[in-house]
Amino acid sequence: MRYAGTAHKVGDHIDTDAIIPARFLVTTDAQKLGENCMEGLEHGWVARVKSGDIMVGGRNFGCGSSREHAPIAILGAGMPVVVAHSFARIFYRNGFNMGLLLLEVSDDVDKIADGDDIEVDAASGVITNRTTGATITCAPVPQSMRELLDTGGLVPYVRARLERENG
């Protein structure tokens, strides 16, 4: 799996209320949630995003509530990947379960600036900043997790596995 797009960089401790404020939790529809992605950070923030772009966060990205709507909103906005210094625990699980690729890169996140053109190779864990030429290597996403992502998250993943096992 390779992804390439423009980096949209946000700060430290971006909480789930910033990603998708509670007033938008009246739906579980990815597109509707995506239209309001990061509304709790800045009104109209999502207008900058093109499909395939990459979210870049600081420390403790996704802290706060356990709402699964947060990773759905990021996906719904067209961003299949979040690269961050670190993630909050529940968000990390919910992210993969909803089919969102999360890459933890620690201080190397400083090698990416807002608007840089970056490429992510999930299999090797290499992130290339095509604007600056810098590369970041993080732990490759294990095969089992890539399988989870390839099928679109936990619900379709379990559905596909059950269909396969039950013939």
Added chain:
Amino acid sequence: MAHTLAQKILQRHTDEAITDAGQIVRCRVSMVLANDITAPLAIKSFRAMGAKRVFDKDRVALVMDHFTPQKDIEAAQQVKLTREFAREMGVTHYYEGGDCGVEHALLPELGLVGPGDVVVGADSHTCTYGGLGAFATGLGSTDVAGAMALGETWFKVPPTIRATFTGTLPAYVGAKDLILTLIGAIGVDGALYRALEFDGAAIEALDVEGRMTMANMAIEAGGKAGLFAADAKTLTYCTAAGRTGDAAFSADAGAVYERELSFDVTGMTPVVACPHLPDNVKPVSEVKDVTVQQVVIGSCTNGRIGDLREAAAVLRGRKVSRDVRCIVLPATPGIWRQALREGLIETFMEAGCIVGPATCGPCLGGHMGILADGERAIATTNRNFKGRMGSLESEVYLSGPATAAASAVTGVITDPSTL
């Protein structure tokens, strides 16, 4: 590679070699748990997954303990939906009526969880089973639905913080005081994403129930699990619960810890967590003239037989203050019957306590003891967040059973050693 307890247990349940913290592994689960609040959501995801059956009818536990006995129509609907699902799937361990108790007290008592197990539950206090040497952690409802369908889930192998407790516990100081002291020291996010591993002479001396009290509150420091080695005491407990085939184990010598903390318990005095966070911990002796209107003795943290004995020892021959309602909720029917046999129920009734059914009830502000504006409680429960037990204008202090019982007698927060 030398493994911490967390790594060692996870390794038994995965085919991938665990070499480092941070690694993601797919693990088989020993038991999957949900309650009357979280099961309905998990069932919705389970259906969306197209699952037709649970992975193992004997390894799914559905415990209707939070808003039960059904407190209102909505609660009754949630339980009904879960009951129908349990019947449809043929789930063996569905508990609702006279055999039902607070999930994290009930499952160990029934022998459904034990050393070396990996347990996932749609409840944050699932970490309780770490007291038996199980890697147990809370997950979201969709995660739990996946585990119910597949019998496995994924984990990021956590780094471990080791907390060593040395010395001998003084009178009236117990497991709750130890875990509150630790949370006070590292903060409510001090173990975020980490496993906590407890050891030392004071831990070895602690009974299994006390270890479960401590493991239960690992989540209050942000922890993913709170783990104890399985020793002879663990095995005795598990055998009594009807389990067979369990074996003792401990962390490998040379296991790498991210951080090591040490506490000498010898000079400790009872502590309380003051409003509104579990890390706002002070010695009871420093909390002066704080009146309480309600005392709660129970919950998955401190509702076991040892807790009731401790509370009864303080209340025996004494009376609950006229200004206080003291609510005692033995955490399971088994504990209730044992308390009855030992005369503890009689002691509580003589003292003027209200003795209720096994339920989470007031701990999460559900029912059976809700606070009004300006009211204050001291409780043996696990969270004192703003509004947790009722009104946003109420307050909750957290303590062990002896301190709660002493406070019920005086009507002010009281160190039991001064009674």
